Amino acid sequence: MPIPGLVDPVVAPRVATPRADGRVDLVGLSKLQIREALLESQMEAKQAKLRAKQLWHWIYNRGATDFAVMTDIAKDMRGWLEQRFVVGRPQVVEAQVSTDGTRKWLLRSDDAQEYEAVFIPDADRGTLCVSSQVGCTLNCRFCHTGTMRLVRNLTPGEIVGQVMLARDSLGEWPSSPDGRMLTNIVMMGMGEPLYNFDNVRDALKIVMDGDGLALSRRRITLSTSGVVPMMARAGEEIGVNLAVSLHAVTKEVRDEIVPINRKYGIEELLQACADYPGANNARRITFEYVMLKDKNDSDADARELVRLIRKYRLPAKVNLIPFNPWPGAPYECSDADRIRRFSDIVFEAGISAPVRTPRGRDIMAACGQLKSSSEKRSRAELDRLAEEKQAAL
Numbered sequence: 001m002p003i004p005g006l007v008d009p010v011v012a013p014r015v016a017t018p019r020a021d022g023r024v025d026l027v028g029l030s031k032l033q034i035r036e037a038l039l040e041s042q043m044e045a046k047q048a049k050l051r052a053k054q055l056w057h058w059i060y061n062r063g064a065t066d067f068a069v070m071t072d073i074a075k076d077m078r079g080w081l082e083q084r085f086v087v088g089r090p091q092v093v094e095a096q097v098s099t100d101g102t103r104k105w106l107l108r109s110d111d112a113q114e115y116e117a118v119f120i121p122d123a124d125r126g127t128l129c130v131s132s133q134v135g136c137t138l139n140c141r142f143c144h145t146g147t148m149r150l151v152r153n154l155t156p157g158e159i160v161g162q163v164m165l166a167r168d169s170l171g172e173w174p175s176s177p178d179g180r181m182l183t184n185i186v187m188m189g190m191g192e193p194l195y196n197f198d199n200v201r202d203a204l205k206i207v208m209d210g211d212g213l214a215l216s217r218r219r220i221t222l223s224t225s226g227v228v229p230m231m232a233r234a235g236e237e238i239g240v241n242l243a244v245s246l247h248a249v250t251k252e253v254r255d256e257i258v259p260i261n262r263k264y265g266i267e268e269l270l271q272a273c274a275d276y277p278g279a280n281n282a283r284r285i286t287f288e289y290v291m292l293k294d295k296n297d298s299d300a301d302a303r304e305l306v307r308l309i310r311k312y313r314l315p316a317k318v319n320l321i322p323f324n325p326w327p328g329a330p331y332e333c334s335d336a337d338r339i340r341r342f343s344d345i346v347f348e349a350g351i352s353a354p355v356r357t358p359r360g361r362d363i364m365a366a367c368g369q370l371k372s373s374s375e376k377r378s379r380a381e382l383d384r385l386a387e388e389k390q391a392a393l
Contacts, residue, residue, distance in 0.1 A: 019110065027164065030055050030156025030206065041084050052076070059087055060212025063164065063173030082378040088170065090161045097341040105165065109134075109158060113151055115190050119170075119182065126170075126181040130162050131190025132200050137224050141257045141288050142247070153196040159203035162189075163213060175214055185215060187222040188243070194227035194234060201238050217241075223288065228264040228272045235277030239360040242276050243286040243319075244269065248296045249304040257292070266308070274312045284315045284352075290323050291334035291342065302345035309351055317352035 019025070024037055028161075031235040035052035041047065045393055054073055059063040066089045067078045082217035090107035093114065097103050103119040118129040125314060134151035136143075163185065170181045185207065187193040201245060204220060207213045235242070246269075248254035254261040261269075273285050289295050289305070292293045309316050320343055346353035 002016065023086045024207060025086050025157055026059060027088050028057060028155055028203065028206070030202065035353075037085070051081075055081075056212060060209065061175045061214075062208065063167055063175070065089065065389065076264055086213055088157070088161065089165050090158065090341045092165070095169075104378050105162075105169075107165070109154075115158075117166065117189060117352050119166050121181060125183045126140050127184040127186055128163060128182055129186050129189045130159060131189030131191055132159060132187055132193040132196045136191050137195065137373070138192055139259050140225060140245070140247075141259075142292060142329070143325060143328070144332055148190075148330055153199055154191070154208065156199050156203040159199060160206050160213075163207055167213075168254050175212065183215075185221070186243070187220075192225055192227060193222050194224045194230040197230055197233070201234075203327045204238055204240065218283070221286065226260050226264050226269045226272075228268055229351075231272045231276060235279075239278060241286070242273070242279065243288055244273060246287040247290050247292075253296050257295070270308055270314065273314055273316075279315055281315045284317050284391070285294060286320060287316055287318045289318055290321045292323055292332045293332040293338075297329060297334040297338050297342055299341065299345060306346055306349040306351060308350075317354075320353055320355045322355065353385075354384045 026034055026037070029037065031052055034055055035048050038048040038051055043051065047362060049224050051073070054070065058070045064070060066084075067073070067081045067087075070078060073081070090105075090109065091109045092105055094106040095103065099122045106114060108114050108119060113134045115131045115134050117131060120127045120129065131154060133153050135148040137150040148236075150340050163182075166182055167175070172180055172182060186205075200222070204222075207215050207220065208217050217238075217240045221242040221243050222238065222240050223245060224231065224234075225245045231242070234240075245258060246254075246266075247258055248256075249266065251265060252263065252330075254266060264272075273279070276285060287305075287309075288363075289296075305318065320339060322328075322339060323331055325333065343353045343355055
């Protein structure tokens, strides 16, 4: 049921664009859906059950994209599968690497829509920032993505495809929980995940499946700007960590910079956080707080943040994010001393408030900077880049 209200988008359920060759892409399908796809192609039921299990293993555990390498499937059956199905990946229009090692991919779908994914390496982990929509409807004023129009939701295959592509790039097949560079996923890319709930849920179930990609739910974080009616459902049906884009502690300021606050206010949002299934001191809710000069960064703001967290008895930590500039942005980043003072006040109250180190700024891959390059570069230039990449393969 659509969520009524001020800024809620109306996005029709996305059906995968039929391929020109008529084949069905298996990426993003659950085990049951793969089996159903085989049955629809007139495979006998008992064999479909076996083949679905084999295909799942090859796709999500081994990272195979070619049926020819699936050696435990008979050669003639591999040919049959090749005629009817494909194991796809998003098209990479452009891949960039920051001076700090951050990687950003501009991806293009079969229907020529573009979205971005970012991999952030650290000494003890590697985090993939995954997009859930093409564009965004929330219009948060500090966020570059918020200046885009919402085009459509990403499908489960397009969401899972970002993880598969990153694994390809990092050479992390077959899937193993040991020695991974890609250890964490954050649903913090383009779009509001809770406005694409079903597809995000289905994609993350594939990502968390122990027989495939096998990422623990403890290593996955879903970020929302405050779609209150969907938060409890996210906790119950997905059960991953929750991050909330708070960014202000007064109605006036949050109404300005996070417009969804006009519909679901701070008090209602924080109560939903208090009610979030599974939240405890071992699985704290993360509050994202972008530091905007002379807007939300005063000592009084820090103390009010502490008061609110205490009022709702929230198991929480606060990520303080220095504002990442983008062309035409209406705000400036708070001074370093001001950010440090804000952090100290929150820490002194017994609440963790680390200052996030900006990553990937030089390639516009930092928090709040993602925006489809199709709105920044000409179509001819993007096509040329894609052709050059293909020629180099």
